[in-house]
Amino acid sequence: QSALTQPPSASGSPGQSVTISCTGTSSDIGGYNYVSWYQQHPGKAPKLMIYEVSERPSGVPDRFSGSKSGNTASLTVSGLQAEDEADYYCSSYAGSNNFEVFGGGTKLTVL
Amino acid sequence: EVQLLESGGGLVQPGGSLRLSCAASGFTFSTYAMSWVRQAPGKGLEWVSAISGSGGGTYYADSVKGRFTISRDNSKNTLYLQMNSLRAEDTAVYYCAKARQLVRHGMDVWGQGTTVTVSS
Numbered sequence: 001q002s003a004l005t006q007p008p009s010a011s012g013s014p015g016q017s018v019t020i021s022c023t024g025t026s027s028d029i030g031g032y033n034y035v036s037w038y039q040q041h042p043g044k045a046p047k048l049m050i051y052e053v054s055e056r057p058s059g060v061p062d063r064f065s066g067s068k069s070g071n072t073a074s075l076t077v078s079g080l081q082a083e084d085e086a087d088y089y090c091s092s093y094a095g096s097n098n099f100e101v102f103g104g105g106t107k108l109t110v111l
Numbered sequence: 112e113v114q115l116l117e118s119g120g121g122l123v124q125p126g127g128s129l130r131l132s133c134a135a136s137g138f139t140f141s142t143y144a145m146s147w148v149r150q151a152p153g154k155g156l157e158w159v160s161a162i163s164g165s166g167g168g169t170y171y172a173d174s175v176k177g178r179f180t181i182s183r184d185n186s187k188n189t190l191y192l193q194m195n196s197l198r199a200e201d202t203a204v205y206y207c208a209k210a211r212q213l214v215r216h217g218m219d220v221w222g223q224g225t226t227v228t229v230s231s
Contacts, residue, residue: 003155034215038156045206045224046148046156051217089156093215099170100146100214105155 004028004090004103011109012080020106022073022090028101030071034093037066037075040105041086049088050075077108085110113137113220115207120225127197127229133190133207133222141165141185144210146218147192149203149227159205160192161214170214175201197229 005023012018022029022037029035035053038046048057050066053073063078073092077084090103119131131147146161160181161170169181180193190207204226208218 032215036217038218040156045221046208046218047221048211048217048219051211051219057211057217057219087155091156091158096170099161099172100158102148102156102158 004092004101006088006090006103006106008104009107009109011111012077013111014080014082016080017076017078018080018108019074019076020088020090020108022075022092022103024071024073024092024094024101026071027098028071028092028094029068029073031095032093033068035066035068035073036091037064037073038089038091039084039086040089046089080110082110084108113209115209115220115222117205117207117222117225120205120227122228122230123197124231125198125229128193128195129197129227131192131194131205131207131225131227133192135188135190135209138209138220140183140188144213145183145190146208146210146214147181147190148206148208148218148221149201150206150224151200151203154203157203161210162190163213194227197227199229201227202229203227 037050040046054066147159178196204224209220
């Protein structure tokens with residue numbers, strides 16, 4: 001199973017918007033609408049932020065949004081806040097053989 | 112409150128075995144698929160294994176296939192991961208996670224993690 005490709009870092013100032021990309025293949029992201037995004041603060045467990053490409057669990061601010069085009073998914077964080085500084089991981093269903101694959105993670109810094 | 116609590120981590124020699132447990136509470140355990148996800152020190156998340164709500168379907172990453180076995184006891188609301196033939200590269204924090212429905216739908220509840228260290 002090959003990991004999805006994310007940029008290692010991203011940054012933005014408070015109030016700005018930042019988009020994190022996640023690139024896969026037609027066997028994972030491109031083949032299914034099952035992309036999730038997780039937020040992880042240092043020393044903490046991951047937290048589900050987006051599921052099924054663009055759906056937000058209850059309690060997740062609407063500043064977080066997801067989308068997909070072809071083999072690339074994106075997470076956009078609007079109106080950046082200090083507490084958004086964390087690592088973000090994408091994941092995708094990859095079929096019955098490879099099942100689930102994660103991206104390498106992106107460290108988001110709020111300047 | 113929906114909660115997952117892992118246990119069973121520790122220090123083990125290469126080639127050794129360990130069994131992780133994950134006690135679930137606050138939801139109907141048998142209804143949901145469950146997964147194990149690990150994170151090596153300073154590294155990203157890696158999906159390890161998943162199991163259907165009934166336990167009839169099990170899935171593994173290539174990196175652990177043939178060495179790890181996932182199982183569940185729905186009468187005890189507990190998920191397990193039996194890890195055999197452990198290698199140094201299995202050193203990681205192991206999280207159990209509840210799927211929203213199936214794992215592909217996202218994992219919405221995570222435990223705090225249990226640390227496995229494989230070293231002589």
